[in-house]
Amino acid sequence: MSKTLTYGREYLETTLNHTIKKENKAFIPYIMAGDGGINQLIPTLKQLSEAGASAIELGIPFSDPVADGPTIQEAGKRALKENVSLRSVLEVLKSSRQQVSAPIIFMTYINPIFKYGINQFVKDAQIAGVDGLIIPDLPLEQQHIISDQLSEAGIALIQLVSLTSSKERIQELAEISQGFTYAITVNGITGTRNEVSQNLTDHFQQLKTHSNVPVLAGFGISRPEHVQQMCEIADGVIVGSKIIDLLQDDDINSIKRLIEPTRSK
Numbered sequence: 001m002s003k004t005l006t007y008g009r010e011y012l013e014t015t016l017n018h019t020i021k022k023e024n025k026a027f028i029p030y031i032m033a034g035d036g037g038i039n040q041l042i043p044t045l046k047q048l049s050e051a052g053a054s055a056i057e058l059g060i061p062f063s064d065p066v067a068d069g070p071t072i073q074e075a076g077k078r079a080l081k082e083n084v085s086l087r088s089v090l091e092v093l094k095s096s097r098q099q100v101s102a103p104i105i106f107m108t109y110i111n112p113i114f115k116y117g118i119n120q121f122v123k124d125a126q127i128a129g130v131d132g133l134i135i136p137d138l139p140l141e142q143q144h145i146i147s148d149q150l151s152e153a154g155i156a157l158i159q160l161v162s163l164t165s166s167k168e169r170i171q172e173l174a175e176i177s178q179g180f181t182y183a184i185t186v187n188g189i190t191g192t193r194n195e196v197s198q199n200l201t202d203h204f205q206q207l208k209t210h211s212n213v214p215v216l217a218g219f220g221i222s223r224p225e226h227v228q229q230m231c232e233i234a235d236g237v238i239v240g241s242k243i244i245d246l247l248q249d250d251d252i253n254s255i256k257r258l259i260e261p262t263r264s265k
């Protein structure tokens with residue numbers, strides 16, 4: 001009897017490991033859910049999945065983002081204008097998740113989850129086929145309010161590691177991260193930059209030593225040569241602001257050119 005495909009942490013980890021085993025690196029685009037209207041969500045996810053995304057990070061629009069740079073903030077405003085909410089995104093996924101093969105990771109601040117109700121959110125996220133979750137404003141010390149429920153539902157809780165974290169903190173975050181470890185490679189907010197940070201080899205070495213899952217680099221990666229550079233030290237990359245710009249221009253070819261350096265020749 002064939003096993004039915006189940007979404008969640010296992011699906012995310014298996015998919016990423018499969019990509020990396022084939023000598024490739026992971027490429028995770030970030031998009032703002034509902035930028036262009038809620039009806040655009042599934043077509044955009046499909047397009048990115050088919051272009052070669054290893055997984056997709058899906059931002060939930062929120063009125064008071066803390067880590068988002070101007071491009072993501074503007075995308076969030078456009079989505080809020082369309083009345084897109086955590087609820088409407090979950091509803092769309094619930095009915096159409098199976099059209100998108102890439103694992104889906106939600107990036108949401110804790111406030112919309114609180115408003116939704118933590119238990120109800122985890123239940124609905126599981127039903128909708130959400131594979132992983134990033135909550136940037138929920139520090140490690142407070143993650144117990146949701147971590148057991150997520151673990152029971154089989155949804156990965158992904159840890160963000162900043163460059164300014166202490167050695168002990170870096171180690172602890174890497175050890176417990178599920179799905180992948182998100183290494184923030186700049187001090188500051190999201191957004192395209194001309195150069196990516198140098199001299200991160202030791203930092204990634206430390207993360208990889210302690211992480212049971214792939215270690216991916218994110219923030220400020222916006223050109224194929226940045227992707228290439230980061231892939232020398234990381235297991236893959238996350239690209240947000242540049243993807244949002246390119247989707248605005250409907251420039252899928254440039255998105256493919258960003259993915260290209262992550263594929264083995």
Ligand SMILES: O=P(O)(O)OC[C@@H](O)[C@@H](O)c1c[nH]c2ccccc12
Pocket residue numbers: 030057059067068072107136160189190191192218219220221238239240241242
């Ligand atoms: O946009 P950039 O610089 O390419 O960075 C990715 C980032 O946008 C995405 O992962 C993200 C959007 N908002 C966040 C908040 C916290 C952590 C991560 C994020």
